[in-house]
Amino acid sequence: MRRIAIVTDDPGWHGKRLRAALAARGYDDRYVSLTACKLDLETENFPVSLPGFADRLPDGVFVRGVPGGSLEQVVFYLDILHALSLLGIPVYNEGRAVERTVDKAMTSFLLHRAGIPTPPAWVLADPDTARHIAERELNAGHGVVSKPLFGSQGQGLRRYQTLDDLAGFSPDNGLFYLQRFVHCGEQPHDFRVFVIGDKAVAAMRRCGVTWLNNVHQGARCEPVRLDNRLLCRLAEDAVKALDMGYAGVDIIRDEHGRYSVLEVNSIPAWKGLQSVSEVSIADLLVEDFLRRLPARDTGAGALP
Incomplete structure (x- = not known):
């Protein structure tokens, strides 16, 4: 076996x-x-x-x-x-895909380089320059989100809405990852699209109890049909740009209906998504994974 x-x-x-x-x-x-x-x-x-x-x-x-x-x-x-x-x-x-996505800076760089719409972001170590960027964004009427370079499930995120909020402005482990906050209307929400083998197979709308829309942070899951080709195509293009077998792609739509990719997850959870999906995500994952195995009975790495 x-x-x-x-x-x-x-x-x-x-x-x-x-x-x-x-x-x-x-x-x-x-x-x-x-x-x-x-x-x-x-x-x-x-x-x-x-x-x-x-x-x-x-x-x-x-x-x-x-x-x-x-x-x-x-x-x-x-x-x-x-x-x-x-x-x-x-x-x-594979390891390269994990490396590209566990590091938010590289994820943003590769998405930007591939022409995938993503919110403006800045990654740097200098506190004075980082504060200048944050002040400039706030003075222009934009909010700013600070994220740990490594992290998931919405942990460690901070939102700055006014100049007074910058009183607690500080780096995470010596680095600043700043991203322009995207306003999506009165009800905070974003989308998680699950892509397997370059194809979107399931999607949901995540409605947050705060501005954070992570399921781990209490967001409500709602089903989303896959006939929204703009949403699905954006997720599929993001996964192709990062050269991954499967991924969970977080996408947000602003007040003007424009979509942008927030993050791409190489080890995504799907419990919340499964609760509102008719397809078996585990089965689809395993089917795609097994197709990648070599067609031989002895198995890789067997002793001679």
Whole structure:
């Protein structure tokens, strides 16, 4: 039986659904924490060691989570994913995709470079220049959002609406990531579009209880039909620009009906989206993932 590694420290709801979808297709799996992996360069056979795969490396790796830590730790975790890819094992999403999207600065840069509409953003270390940018934006009638460069689920975001708000203006870990706030009307909301294999497969409207529209922050999920081709095409183009297998794309529509991409998530949760979607997102993910596996019975990384 072919075996899959599901990379996660907390399988939870998502891990159970991936496991069920894999089992329904005749695949065995193991949950693997990157904190328990190692590079073993003493012998030729297994330069990458994964718990639960003592006799052979997995046929494929589904990345459901990359743990936080020091810069050295995070780089090492991504090294494991890169090494598996170099050994010819399909990694979904691969390390390069995770790198491009866990870093909001690079995500914004690549979207901007590809011509994908995204709110104006500034990333810098100098406090005086950062404050000048914020003051300029506020004086022009724009709000400003400050975000940690690394982070998710709306944690650590700050919104500045007036010059008085800048009394608490400060960097996150020595850096400023500033983004122009997008007004979307009286009811705060944005859209999450789930893209698998370059195609939008599900979408929802997230209505926040505050200006934050993250489900983790209490936002209400509402279904969105996929016949909005402008919304879907924007999400699909963003994923193509970042060269990813699957992603959750956060899109906002301003008061004038213009769409822009806020963020692209390479390890997106979909529990909230599944609650308002008719399709099984885990099944679609697994089907696309398995199509990327090599068509052979012995499996990648087997001992000779």
